[in-house]
Amino acid sequence: MALVVIGGVAAGLSAAARARRIDPRLDIVVLEKGPVVSYGACGLPYLVEGRVREARELIVHTPEYFRKERNIEVRTGARVVSIAHPRREVELQSGDRVHYDHLIIAAGARCDTDGIAGALQPHVFTLHTLEDAERMRRFIREKRPRRAVVIGAGYIGVEAADALRRNGLRVTVLERSANVLLRDDPHLTAAVRKQLEKHGVELRCGVKASAIEPESVADVACDLVVVSAGFKPNVEMATAAGVELGRTGAIRADDRMETNLHGVYAAGDCAETMHLVTGRPTWIPLGTTANKTGRVAGANAAGSRERFAGVVGTSIVGIFGMGFATTGLSVEQARAEGFSPVAARIEAPVRPRYFPGARTTVELVADRATRRLMGGSAIGEEGAAGRINVIAAALQSRLRVDEFEQLDLAYSPPFAPVWDPLLIAAQQLIKEL
Amino acid sequence: MALVVIGGVAAGLSAAARARRIDPRLDIVVLEKGPVVSYGACGLPYLVEGRVREARELIVHTPEYFRKERNIEVRTGARVVSIAHPRREVELQSGDRVHYDHLIIAAGARCDTDGIAGALQPHVFTLHTLEDAERMRRFIREKRPRRAVVIGAGYIGVEAADALRRNGLRVTVLERSANVLLRDDPHLTAAVRKQLEKHGVELRCGVKASAIEPESVADVACDLVVVSAGFKPNVEMATAAGVELGRTGAIRADDRMETNLHGVYAAGDCAETMHLVTGRPTWIPLGTTANKTGRVAGANAAGSRERFAGVVGTSIVGIFGMGFATTGLSVEQARAEGFSPVAARIEAPVRPRYFPGARTTVELVADRATRRLMGGSAIGEEGAAGRINVIAAALQSRLRVDEFEQLDLAYSPPFAPVWDPLLIAAQQLIKEL
Numbered sequence: 001m002a003l004v005v006i007g008g009v010a011a012g013l014s015a016a017a018r019a020r021r022i023d024p025r026l027d028i029v030v031l032e033k034g035p036v037v038s039y040g041a042c043g044l045p046y047l048v049e050g051r052v053r054e055a056r057e058l059i060v061h062t063p064e065y066f067r068k069e070r071n072i073e074v075r076t077g078a079r080v081v082s083i084a085h086p087r088r089e090v091e092l093q094s095g096d097r098v099h100y101d102h103l104i105i106a107a108g109a110r111c112d113t114d115g116i117a118g119a120l121q122p123h124v125f126t127l128h129t130l131e132d133a134e135r136m137r138r139f140i141r142e143k144r145p146r147r148a149v150v151i152g153a154g155y156i157g158v159e160a161a162d163a164l165r166r167n168g169l170r171v172t173v174l175e176r177s178a179n180v181l182l183r184d185d186p187h188l189t190a191a192v193r194k195q196l197e198k199h200g201v202e203l204r205c206g207v208k209a210s211a212i213e214p215e216s217v218a219d220v221a222c223d224l225v226v227v228s229a230g231f232k233p234n235v236e237m238a239t240a241a242g243v244e245l246g247r248t249g250a251i252r253a254d255d256r257m258e259t260n261l262h263g264v265y266a267a268g269d270c271a272e273t274m275h276l277v278t279g280r281p282t283w284i285p286l287g288t289t290a291n292k293t294g295r296v297a298g299a300n301a302a303g304s305r306e307r308f309a310g311v312v313g314t315s316i317v318g319i320f321g322m323g324f325a326t327t328g329l330s331v332e333q334a335r336a337e338g339f340s341p342v343a344a345r346i347e348a349p350v351r352p353r354y355f356p357g358a359r360t361t362v363e364l365v366a367d368r369a370t371r372r373l374m375g376g377s378a379i380g381e382e383g384a385a386g387r388i389n390v391i392a393a394a395l396q397s398r399l400r401v402d403e404f405e406q407l408d409l410a411y412s413p414p415f416a417p418v419w420d421p422l423l424i425a426a427q428q429l430i431k432e433l
Numbered sequence: 434m435a436l437v438v439i440g441g442v443a444a445g446l447s448a449a450a451r452a453r454r455i456d457p458r459l460d461i462v463v464l465e466k467g468p469v470v471s472y473g474a475c476g477l478p479y480l481v482e483g484r485v486r487e488a489r490e491l492i493v494h495t496p497e498y499f500r501k502e503r504n505i506e507v508r509t510g511a512r513v514v515s516i517a518h519p520r521r522e523v524e525l526q527s528g529d530r531v532h533y534d535h536l537i538i539a540a541g542a543r544c545d546t547d548g549i550a551g552a553l554q555p556h557v558f559t560l561h562t563l564e565d566a567e568r569m570r571r572f573i574r575e576k577r578p579r580r581a582v583v584i585g586a587g588y589i590g591v592e593a594a595d596a597l598r599r600n601g602l603r604v605t606v607l608e609r610s611a612n613v614l615l616r617d618d619p620h621l622t623a624a625v626r627k628q629l630e631k632h633g634v635e636l637r638c639g640v641k642a643s644a645i646e647p648e649s650v651a652d653v654a655c656d657l658v659v660v661s662a663g664f665k666p667n668v669e670m671a672t673a674a675g676v677e678l679g680r681t682g683a684i685r686a687d688d689r690m691e692t693n694l695h696g697v698y699a700a701g702d703c704a705e706t707m708h709l710v711t712g713r714p715t716w717i718p719l720g721t722t723a724n725k726t727g728r729v730a731g732a733n734a735a736g737s738r739e740r741f742a743g744v745v746g747t748s749i750v751g752i753f754g755m756g757f758a759t760t761g762l763s764v765e766q767a768r769a770e771g772f773s774p775v776a777a778r779i780e781a782p783v784r785p786r787y788f789p790g791a792r793t794t795v796e797l798v799a800d801r802a803t804r805r806l807m808g809g810s811a812i813g814e815e816g817a818a819g820r821i822n823v824i825a826a827a828l829q830s831r832l833r834v835d836e837f838e839q840l841d842l843a844y845s846p847p848f849a850p851v852w853d854p855l856l857i858a859a860q861q862l863i864k865e866l
Contacts, residue, residue, distance in 0.1 A: 010851070040785055040787060040846070040851075042785075042844070042845065042846055042851070043785060043787055043788075043846050046787075046846060051788075052787050052788075057787040060786075155845075286844070287844055287851050288841070288842065288844045288851055289841075291851055291852065292839075308839070309836070309839040310839075310841075311841045312841045313841070314841045314842060314843045315843060315844075315845070316843040316844070316848050316849075317845055318845060318847040318848065323845075323847075323848055325843050327841070327843075352473055352475075352476060353493075354473060354476055354485050354490040354491055355476075355479070355484070355485075383818070383819060384843075384848070385816070385819060385843045385845075385848040385849050386816060386818060386819015386820065386822060386823070387822075389823045389840070389842045389843055389853075389855075390819075390822045390823055390826050392840060392841050392842060392843070393823050393826040393827055393832075393840055394826055394830070396836070396839070396840055396841065397826070397827070397830030397832060397836075399826075399830060403742070403830075406725075406741070406742040406743075406829070407822070407825060407826055407829055408709075408721070408722075408743075408744045408745045408747045408760070408825050408829065409721065409747060409822045409825060410747045410748060410749040410758050410760075410817075410818045410822055410825070411475070411719070411720055411721045411748075411749070412475065412588075412749045412750055412751060412756075413473070413475055413476050413479060414751040414756075415749050415751065415756055415817070415818040416749075416818050418443070418473075418475070418720050418721055418724055419721075419724065422822075
C-alpha cells in the first residue's frame, strides 16, 4: 500500500508521521514543492525580526531524518501539477508520476498577489515560506529600507509590522476591511490600533491597495512592501481532479478528513473544518489545526479510524509584547450567524492589587436565547493565552454563561486575583442578559 | 428585615455586599471577632516575605467604607459566643445580643494548635490573621531568628517556608503525612521537594510534631516555629445551635448555602461544598470558594435565588517562582474514591523550541471505564495557572479525555507551542487507556 502526501510542512508531515506510527509497512512519500520541509512557518516573522537568528533554527527535521528515522520518503522540489485519481497517480512538474493507494492533499494556502499590480518588484515580499523570510532579511540588511507598508492586517501582517518596526523601519499597515485579525470586532480593532500606534506603527483601515508603485502604496511612501492579504487555499489541482470544495472555497472534508473522492484526504490550510459554535464548515487556516487535521488524515489514510471534532477558532497574536487572543464569535460575527448576541467587556488586574501586575481586558459573548457562550477575547501582557484557552474549552463544551461563571479557577496572589477576570466578565455578562 | 453575618473576611463580606446589592433596604450587620475586616488573607505570606510592605496594603476596605458606601454595619472585636436560633439572636462576648431574621455563618477555619505542646511560646506563630503576620514580621526584625521549623506542608506552610527562606533563615518543613499540599500525590510531593531543596529548604515527611521545645521541634533546632497544620473549620458555635455538620466535619449546606436551619446560611472556610468530580460533599477551604459561597449565601439570604454548583478543587501555589497547580483528583485520590484511574504525565516546553522558554510538567488523570477526566496538575515557571484552569473547565464540563484532546487551544510562538503541553498529555493518556 502506498500513501502519497502532497505538502511537506505542518499538515503533510503530521499526516505522514502519524500514518507511519499506525502502519509500519506502508510506503509513504511526501512531495514538497519547495526546497525545505518541516519548518515552523509561524516563526517566520521572528526570523525577520531577528529574535530567531538563523533560518535553520526553524527547521524541525530534514528529509534525511524522515528517511532514516521514520522510513518516510520526503522529496523536495517536487511540485505536483495534477492528480489522476482514476489511475491513482499524481504527476510532478518534472514529468514523474507517483502511484498512490491513498492520497493526502496538504497543499496549504497562499498569499494571492495576482490582484495587486507591481507585486513582482524586488522590494515586495510575502511572508509565507522560509525563502520569503530569508529574502526579506537579506533585503533589510543590504538595502537598509526605511519605510515599510504592510498590506493586510491579519496575523502575519501585524507580526510583520512588529518585526519591521523593531528593525527600525517606519511602518504603515493598510487593511482593506474595517477590521484587523480577520475578525469583525470593532473593540479588538481599536485595541490593536492603540497598541500599534503606541509603538509607532500606523494602521489605516478601509484602504484597498490595488497597485504597488516603486516608491509608494496608496500614496504612502515606502521602500519595502509586505503583502499579507488575499490569503486563499491551494485547491486548483484538487478541483481539477474532481475534489469538491465547500462554501468557504476550501476543500470539503468529513470529520475523518476524507474528501468526496474515496481514499483522498485533505488536511491543513487547504481544507475546511467544522466550526463548533456555528455548526457550519469554516476555513480558518492556522498551524494548530493543520497539525491536528494532518494527524487525523494520516491515521485514517493508514487504516485507523479517527475523527477531527472541529474548531472554535482560537488564536493569539503578540503585538509588541501584548497578547491579543480571540476564540469563537465576536458580537458582530454571532449576529451575522443568526444568533442574538450579548456581550460584556471588562478590564481587571491579573493579580491582587497589593501585587504588581498588568491588567487584562476580557470580553465574553453569549446568545440571549440560550445563554450559551459564543465567543470571547482576552487582551493583555500576561495570561491572555491561558484565559482564551479556558473560554475555548467552554465553547467546545457548549457551556452556558451561568455554568462558566461557576468555574473553579486557580487563585494565589502571584498568579491571579481571587476573582479571575474571566469570572468578573461572566458576572457582568449575566447582568446584561 | 435584619441580616446578621458572622465573620468579616472573605466569605462574610462577600455575603454582606451581595445581600446589599439584592436588597437596598435590608439591615445588615457584620460581626468580626478580630480587630480588622476585609483583608487579603492569602497575602499574609507575602507580608512576612516583604514583597507586601505594609499590612494596610492587604486591607481592602475599612468598616467606615462599608458603613458609608454600602450601608453595612461592620463591628470589629465582636466575638459571637452563641446563636439562639429559636429567638433569632446571636450573643456576643460583650453580652450584647443582636437580632436576625437571616443569619450567615462565615466563621472561617483555624489552625488548631491544641494538640501541640508548647504552642504558646513567643517564637511560635500561626499565619492566619493579619495580626499573626505582623507579629511574625516584628519578631523576625527584632529577634533575628536564624532557623525556622514550619509544621505542616499545606499551602500556607510552603508559602511560609518560601517567605522565611527569602528572609535568610534556614528552614525545615515537617509534614505529618507522606504528602504535601494536602494531596495524596507522590509525584507532586517529589516535585515540591525538589523545588524546596533547590532553594535550601528541607522537607521531612512522615514527621509528627507533637511538642515544640524552646530550641527545637522533633529534634530540629530552631528559633522560630510556624504552625500551619491541624486546620479545621470553626463549627462549635454552629453545632451548639443545632446546625448540622457533614461527613467532612464542616457545616453541611445545600446548593443555596442554606444549613438545616431555615434562614441560616453557611459560607467560606466553615462550610462544605459539593465536589463535582466525586459527586460528594468536600471540605476544601480556599479563598475563591469563600468568596463565591459568600456571594451565593448573601444573595439567597437577601431573597434572591442563586446556587453554588460546587468545586473541582483547583488550586495553585508559588514556591520560589514556580507554580504548582492541581485540580480534581490525583491517581491515588481517584482510586480511594472508587474510580479506576489512569494517568499520563509529560514534560514539554511552553514555547516552540526556537524560542527561549521554560518547560512545564502536566499530568492528566482519567477514569478507565468512562474515559472521563478526573483531575490533573500543571507545574512550571510559566503557564501553570492558565493550564490548570483549562483542566478545571474540562472537569466541570465532565469532558472525556478524547474530547479534551480535541480542544482548540491558542498557538503563537511567543505564547505556546503548536501542540500545547495539555494536548500532548491528553494524547499520551489516550495511549495509556
